[in-house]
Amino acid sequence: MTGASDSEARRFAVAFRSFLEWVHSEQAGARERNEVAGLVRDFLGEGALDRSVVTRSLPVFEHVNLQTALDAWSQEPGREVAVHGISIPPHHATVNLQQLVTGEGMPPLRLSAPALVDLPNGPGSTLACLHLAVLLVTDANGHYVVMVSGPGEHDQTLDVEIAGLSVEAAQGLHARLGDLRSELNVYRGHVIEVSAAPMGGVSLEFGDIPLTAREDVVLPEAVLARVERHALGVAAHREALLQAGQHLKRGLLLYGPPGTGKTHTTRYLIGQMTRYTRFILTGRALQVIGSAAALARDLQPAVIVLEDVDLVAEDRSFGRGSSPVLFDLLDAMDGAAADADLLFVLTTNRADLLEPALAARPGRVDVAIEIDLPDAEARQRLLALYGRSVPLRLTEDDTREVVERTEGVTASFLKELLRRAMLESLHENAAEPAVTATHTSRALDDLLDSGQQLTRSLLGVGNDPETLPAGGGLGSLPPQRGRGWVTYAQPRSGSQRFVR
Numbered sequence: 001m002t003g004a005s006d007s008e009a010r011r012f013a014v015a016f017r018s019f020l021e022w023v024h025s026e027q028a029g030a031r032e033r034n035e036v037a038g039l040v041r042d043f044l045g046e047g048a049l050d051r052s053v054v055t056r057s058l059p060v061f062e063h064v065n066l067q068t069a070l071d072a073w074s075q076e077p078g079r080e081v082a083v084h085g086i087s088i089p090p091h092h093a094t095v096n097l098q099q100l101v102t103g104e105g106m107p108p109l110r111l112s113a114p115a116l117v118d119l120p121n122g123p124g125s126t127l128a129c130l131h132l133a134v135l136l137v138t139d140a141n142g143h144y145v146v147m148v149s150g151p152g153e154h155d156q157t158l159d160v161e162i163a164g165l166s167v168e169a170a171q172g173l174h175a176r177l178g179d180l181r182s183e184l185n186v187y188r189g190h191v192i193e194v195s196a197a198p199m200g201g202v203s204l205e206f207g208d209i210p211l212t213a214r215e216d217v218v219l220p221e222a223v224l225a226r227v228e229r230h231a232l233g234v235a236a237h238r239e240a241l242l243q244a245g246q247h248l249k250r251g252l253l254l255y256g257p258p259g260t261g262k263t264h265t266t267r268y269l270i271g272q273m274t275r276y277t278r279f280i281l282t283g284r285a286l287q288v289i290g291s292a293a294a295l296a297r298d299l300q301p302a303v304i305v306l307e308d309v310d311l312v313a314e315d316r317s318f319g320r321g322s323s324p325v326l327f328d329l330l331d332a333m334d335g336a337a338a339d340a341d342l343l344f345v346l347t348t349n350r351a352d353l354l355e356p357a358l359a360a361r362p363g364r365v366d367v368a369i370e371i372d373l374p375d376a377e378a379r380q381r382l383l384a385l386y387g388r389s390v391p392l393r394l395t396e397d398d399t400r401e402v403v404e405r406t407e408g409v410t411a412s413f414l415k416e417l418l419r420r421a422m423l424e425s426l427h428e429n430a431a432e433p434a435v436t437a438t439h440t441s442r443a444l445d446d447l448l449d450s451g452q453q454l455t456r457s458l459l460g461v462g463n464d465p466e467t468l469p470a471g472g473g474l475g476s477l478p479p480q481r482g483r484g485w486v487t488y489a490q491p492r493s494g495s496q497r498f499v500r
């Protein structure tokens with residue numbers, strides 16, 4: 001092998017230099033040709049690079065509120081806003097406003113109509129929200145650009161970026177948009193179902209307003225009145241309480257066996273509290289209680305229903321050694337100012353699991369109310385309630401017998417009983433069904449059959465062997481304590497155990 005001659009090396013150097021010049025000129029050309037970067041830089045004019053781009057990241061559920069705020073803000077007098085979409089070629093990463101201002105490292109972007117995402121802004125309506133767009137703004141502050149980048153497939157962020165303003169003015173604009181988001185918040189006053197989104201996010205959905213009427217909630221009058229006094233009474237006397245220096249924030253715990261109407265009662269309350277923003281958290285959603293409570297504080301007066309809190313009693317957010325989610329939940333309940341009009345309603349059928357946590361973090365729950373198995377009078381009312389939609393042909397004696405035989409069952413058991421009795425009567429005469437004592441009695445035999453314990457569990461209609469009917473014409477149920485599916489373990493004691 002011999003080395004290259006001098007002339008060969010010179011020729012290579014010349015060729016390489018012209019190659020580099022070509023690369024540079026191509027890049028410069030691409031920059032010039034980049035419509036979006038060109039538009040932004042032309043609009044901002046000289047000195048655009050001397051000003052910082054100021055970004056604020058928002059939770060994804062704020063997307064619809066951001067659009068609502070931008071719409072209102074754009075229409076303020078003395079402001080002109082031109083909205084442009086950005087089309088990014090396939091397989092290119094998204095861009096930010098800093099890149100558009102400098103024009104560096106740009107994929108070949110094109111101007112287009114803005115990409116929109118249609119998001120719910122009410123129980124039956126949607127709002128088309130900017131997904132990726134630049135807003136060229138002219139107002140008293142001069143010329144500046146606002147860019148909106150919605151969440152992508154891989155990043156769950158919503159960014160608002162501002163270029164062309166001083167840092168202070170940009171912060172002021174972010175704050176103004178924040179105020180508008182809060183003022184015009186589309187979630188205010190609605191029923192909102194909260195769930196945990198990927199990567200620690202929170203997702204909100206508009207829920208239906210429950211139509212549960214007072215007479216549909218079969219509880220002893222004293223119990224229901226107490227629930228109402230605590231939840232609705234404070235709401236009714238809000239101003240007077242505040243003037244008297246009394247706090248409005250309150251926590252109500254409904255506890256008792258499964259199927260007795262804890263969820264049913266919360267549905268009734270939610271239906272009544274029409275002036276309130278009503279959040280419902282169940283299961284995994286309880287983990288995002290922190291964000292939900294913060295949101296509720298912004299949107300007060302608000303109710304936060306935390307269903308089946310025992311599910312997170314032993315669940316640790318960051319593995320062993322960290323505090324249980326239940327503690328986070330109780331801390332979130334305490335974070336709000338005392339004069340915030342917030343009602344927390346917790347439900348559980350494992351009060352025993354909850355009690356130590358509540359004792360360790362006192363002051364969160366002011367009233368605990370036991371929702372117990374229905375007594376004879378309640379069972380009769382339940383039969384009447386769920387018999388309303390059934391062609392029920394029971395004499396007084398028949399009804400009395402059903403009431404007697406169902407001692408110890410849950411309310412949901414009685415509901416299921418009527419459904420089954422209806423099926424029995426349909427089997428007999430599909431054309432003209434009529435539910436008689438024969439049908440209720442057959443359905444009862446079936447449901448209370450000792451071999452049907454698992455079925456009862458699956459139906460959530462009560463299974464506590466201590467309370468399920470034994471005798472009274474049923475045949476006796478063998479005691480089944482310790483069977484895996486007997487989940488209810490609430491200590492049976494006075495009905496006001498937790499009242500502080």
Ligand SMILES: Nc1ncnc2c1ncn2[C@@H]1O[C@H](COP(=O)(O)OP(=O)(O)OP(=O)(O)O)[C@@H](O)[C@H]1O
Binds near residue numbers: 260264
């Ligand atoms: N007290 C009640 N009055 C009228 N209907 C009731 C009552 N309790 C239960 N029901 C009926 O049974 C269904 C199931 O009850 P619900 O979901 O409220 O039970 P729960 O106490 O919340 O049970 P869990 O502890 O399993 O969550 C209700 O949707 C309702 O139709």
Ligand SMILES: [Mg+2]
Binds near residue numbers: 262264307308347
């Ligand atoms: Mg429930």
